[in-house]
Amino acid sequence: MEPLVATSPVRCSGKRISAFYRREMTLWWTGSAIYTSLLSSLAAAAYFFVIYLNSFQARSEQYRAGFLGTIAEGISQTGELSLAPSLREMVLEPYFQTVGFLLVFILPLWSSKLFCEERQSGSFDALFSLPCTVGEIVTAKFLAAMTNLVLLVTILSAAPLFLVVLTSQPFLPVFFGGIALVLLSAAYLSLGMGLSQVCRNSFAFALTHFLLLMVLYFLPALPPEFFFGFGGMLRTLSPVPYTTEMTQGFFSTTQLAYFLGVSAAGLVFAVLSLSQERYEQ
Amino acid sequence: MLYVEGVSKSYSREYRLEQSCSHHRVALSPVTFSLQQGDVLGLLGLNGAGKSTLLKGLAGVFPFSRGEVECSGVRLGKHPCEYRARIGYQPERVCLPESMTVREVFSFLSRVHLLRDEMRDRRFQELCSLLSLSQLLDVPCGELSKGERQRVGFFAANLHGPALLLLDEPMSGLDPRQMREFRSFIRRERESRITVLSTHLLGEVLALCNKALILHEGRVVAFRENLGAESPEKLEQFFLRLAPASASEHGIEEVSLDEERKETKVVQGL
Numbered sequence: 001m002e003p004l005v006a007t008s009p010v011r012c013s014g015k016r017i018s019a020f021y022r023r024e025m026t027l028w029w030t031g032s033a034i035y036t037s038l039l040s041s042l043a044a045a046a047y048f049f050v051i052y053l054n055s056f057q058a059r060s061e062q063y064r065a066g067f068l069g070t071i072a073e074g075i076s077q078t079g080e081l082s083l084a085p086s087l088r089e090m091v092l093e094p095y096f097q098t099v100g101f102l103l104v105f106i107l108p109l110w111s112s113k114l115f116c117e118e119r120q121s122g123s124f125d126a127l128f129s130l131p132c133t134v135g136e137i138v139t140a141k142f143l144a145a146m147t148n149l150v151l152l153v154t155i156l157s158a159a160p161l162f163l164v165v166l167t168s169q170p171f172l173p174v175f176f177g178g179i180a181l182v183l184l185s186a187a188y189l190s191l192g193m194g195l196s197q198v199c200r201n202s203f204a205f206a207l208t209h210f211l212l213l214m215v216l217y218f219l220p221a222l223p224p225e226f227f228f229g230f231g232g233m234l235r236t237l238s239p240v241p242y243t244t245e246m247t248q249g250f251f252s253t254t255q256l257a258y259f260l261g262v263s264a265a266g267l268v269f270a271v272l273s274l275s276q277e278r279y280e281q
Numbered sequence: 282m283l284y285v286e287g288v289s290k291s292y293s294r295e296y297r298l299e300q301s302c303s304h305h306r307v308a309l310s311p312v313t314f315s316l317q318q319g320d321v322l323g324l325l326g327l328n329g330a331g332k333s334t335l336l337k338g339l340a341g342v343f344p345f346s347r348g349e350v351e352c353s354g355v356r357l358g359k360h361p362c363e364y365r366a367r368i369g370y371q372p373e374r375v376c377l378p379e380s381m382t383v384r385e386v387f388s389f390l391s392r393v394h395l396l397r398d399e400m401r402d403r404r405f406q407e408l409c410s411l412l413s414l415s416q417l418l419d420v421p422c423g424e425l426s427k428g429e430r431q432r433v434g435f436f437a438a439n440l441h442g443p444a445l446l447l448l449d450e451p452m453s454g455l456d457p458r459q460m461r462e463f464r465s466f467i468r469r470e471r472e473s474r475i476t477v478l479s480t481h482l483l484g485e486v487l488a489l490c491n492k493a494l495i496l497h498e499g500r501v502v503a504f505r506e507n508l509g510a511e512s513p514e515k516l517e518q519f520f521l522r523l524a525p526a527s528a529s530e531h532g533i534e535e536v537s538l539d540e541e542r543k544e545t546k547v548v549q550g551l
Contacts, residue, residue, distance in 0.1 A: 012395050019392030023378075026389075030380035030421075122376040126437075129340040130393050131366035278343050 016132045020140030028148055033113055037106050038152060041099075045156045048098045052091045053163075059085040088173050088249070092160050096177035096247040099156050100184050100240070104217055107185065108209035110149075111192025114141050115274075116202035124277075134274045138267060142193060149185040153178055173249045180246035183259035184239055188213055190266025196273060216240075282318070283445055283475050287311040288348030290334050308334045310500045311348060316475045316492070318444075321467065323486035323508070324479040325520055326496035332479040333373055335496070336449045339477065340370035352475075353444045366394065369443035373450045373479075375434030379423030383414070383433055386422060387440060394441040408436050411466055413459075427454035435463065439470070446476045452485060464489060483516050495523050 028034050063085055118124055127137060157178040164174050192209045199205035219238035222231040235241070239262070242255040290309040309331045316322055324332045338345045341361055350357040350364070357364040377386055391401045409415045412432055417425065425433065431454045438446060452460055467476060467489050480486060486493055487508060493516075495503040502523045508516070 015395055016393055019389055022392070023381075023385075023389045026381055026385055027378055121379070122374060123378065125337065125342050125372050126370075126376055128342040129337075129365060129368070129370040129372075130390075131362045132393060133362060 013133075013136055017136050017140045017143070020132070020137055021144050024141055024144030025147065028113075028144060031113075033109065034148060037109060038155070041102055041106055041152060042155060044102055045095075045099055046159070049091075049095055049159050052094050056085060056087060056090040059090065087163070087167060087169050091163065092173050092177060093244075093247045095160055096181060097244060099153075099181055100243050101217065103181070103185055103188055104210065104213040106152075107188040107192060107213065108206040110145055111189055111196070111209055112202040112206040114145060114193060115196035116200065116205050119200060120202065128278055134278065135271050138193065138270045138274060142190065142267060142270075145189055146182075146186060149189065150182055153181045153185065156181070170249075173247065176249055176251055177247045179251075180243045180255075183246075183256070183263075184243050187239055187259050187262040187266070190263040190270070192266070194266035194269035194273065196270060282351075282353070283316040284349075284351040285312060285314050285339070286349050286351075287313050288335070288338060288345040288350060290331075290338055290343075291346045308499055309338070309345075312494075312496075312501050313348075314494060314501075314504055316477075318475055319472050320492055321471055321476040321478060321490040323490035323493040324477060324496065325481075325483070325486060325493055329498075330496040331499040332496055333449055334499075336370070336447050336477065336479055337372075339445070340368055340447050341365045342370070366441075367444045368447060369438035369441065369445070370447045371431075371434045371438040371449060371451055373453075375430045377422035377425070377430065377433060380421060382419050382421050383425075384418040386433070386437065387418075390437055390440050396441060404440060404442065408439060411469075412436055412462060428456060428459060431455055432459065435466075439466075442473070444474055446470075446474055448476070448478045450479055450481070452480060452482060483520065484513050487513055487516060495520060497523060 118127070157174060160174045160177065161171075163169075164171055191212065192205075195205065195209055195212065199208050216238050217240055220235050220240050222234055224232040224235070226234070239259070242258050245252070246255060288309070289307070289311045291307045312335060314322075324335065326332050337343060339350060341357055341364060344358070352364060352367050355364045355367060377383075381389075387405065391405075396404070409418070412435065414432060414436055417429055417433070420429075422430070422433070431451060435448070435451055438448065452463060455463060464485075467478075476489075478486070478490060490508055491506070493503075493505045493508055494501060495505075503519070505519075
């Protein structure tokens with residue numbers, strides 16, 4: 001019989017990742033999870049954006065009215081007389097930080113969809129019999145989820161971007177805010193993928209992932225002297241300070257190294273745990 | 282050629298958790314056999330005999346604890362991806378993504394197997410007409426009946442023209458007409474490949490297979506060649522003689538304890 005395989009499969013890892021990527025994207029967009037999370041996060045983000053914007057407007061009106069109290073307050077806080085409320089400080093920074101917190105709720109649901117549903121439906125057997133490696137499957141799943149997350153972040157960044165364009169403010173804080181959210185999503189998602197071996201049940205997995213992200217989120221609240229002085233070190237494990245710096249317009253290689261390191265560690269752990277699962281079947 | 286050399290499967294970790302001792306639960310004792318192109322091997326055994334474990338291992342779903350498999354000159358242990366590109370596997374329970382249509386599933390599989398476009402289209406049309414799947418192509422997999430799922434799983438296993446076709450209970454859920462289509466398909470394509478078929482239907486083994494491997498409690502108890510000369514009754518008796526202990530539990534023979542002993546004696550006396 002004439003062979004049907006076009007080229008050596010071993011050398012075509014990219015094509016196989018692309019095939020799995022398309023499959024994942026089809027599964028994402030034919031399910032309800034993505035629409036639900038897009039709509040709910042959009043609604044929540046819009047709510048907070050309006051709150052921050054109203055607060056900024058109220059403060060601007062106060063400033064324009066020239067209340068002495070406001071001036072006095074400004075002097076006492078900053079030591080300077082430039083008291084005009086800042087759009088970046090009052091709207092953009094808190095908005096991006098709030099969206100970062102929303103990701104703590106969205107990402108566990110997304111990452112549970114990646115492996116737990118596949119495991120529960122029993123389709124891993126069929127996937128493992130295909131000519132591909134575990135690394136290719138994990139990479140494709142990660143890339144597909146990240147594509148959707150970039151889309152989500154782009155949609156959520158639309159309102160701040162529109163505001164910046166309308167008010168002729170610098171574009172950079174919005175750009176860095178968006179980048180910070182994408183990097184934060186990648187780190188959260190890969191941590192979830194690395195955890196995939198811990199819980200088979202999708203609800204238990206989502207809860208475990210959520211708790212881990214909450215712990216990471218609130219680590220900066222630890223006092224430095226906590227647990228024989230380890231508090232300061234534990235605080236550096238949290239992504240929040242790095243995200244905050246980026247939303248303020250500061251970008252450094254330390255932040256990039258942190259996010260890429262966490263993402264890579266999560267993905268490597270996901271590959272190892274899935275390979276182990278395959279061995280134990 | 283397919284060479285299976287001393288493959289075995291044991292689960293050490295699970296057993297340690299349950300028993301806290303160093304023993305292993307052996308799912309498959311060392312199995313050795315070889316098959317040539319054109320061979321159709323029937324895997325027989327009671328439920329839990331190790332048929333599905335052997336098929337999953339041959340499909341590369343998990344690595345065997347020991348032993349090696351070689352298909353068309355490619356070793357599973359050394360080149361797993363290249364090996365799996367040469368096999369087609371239909372699991373016992375065909376699991377398909379519920380929200381994807383049958384056409385999307387086939388497109389995905391043809392991309393993973395790196396099929397050329399023109400060959401994919403030709404194979405696609407050929408298989409669709411042979412397996413009467415044209416009407417199902419745009420149906421979401423979640424809406425398929427059990428028999429339809431089996432046919433889609435069989436199609437998926439055959440899509441890339443594998444050198445080794447592994448089928449785990451492929452006829453469960455098929456109606457008589459679909460079973461006839463399945464048999465004619467296996468006969469039509471048998472010369473171009475090696476087929477390993479796990480089933481409880483002894484008649485099907487006689488109709489399709491030229492060799493049979495009987496497993497019992499993870500061990501090979503018989504390997505028969507030239508099955509064409511056997512009668513169904515003789516094969517059934519042979520099978521029951523080799524795996525008599527729990528035959529009644531698995532619905533092969535509805536007999537009481539006394540009758541079972543008598544039946545066992547009769548079979549052993551053959």
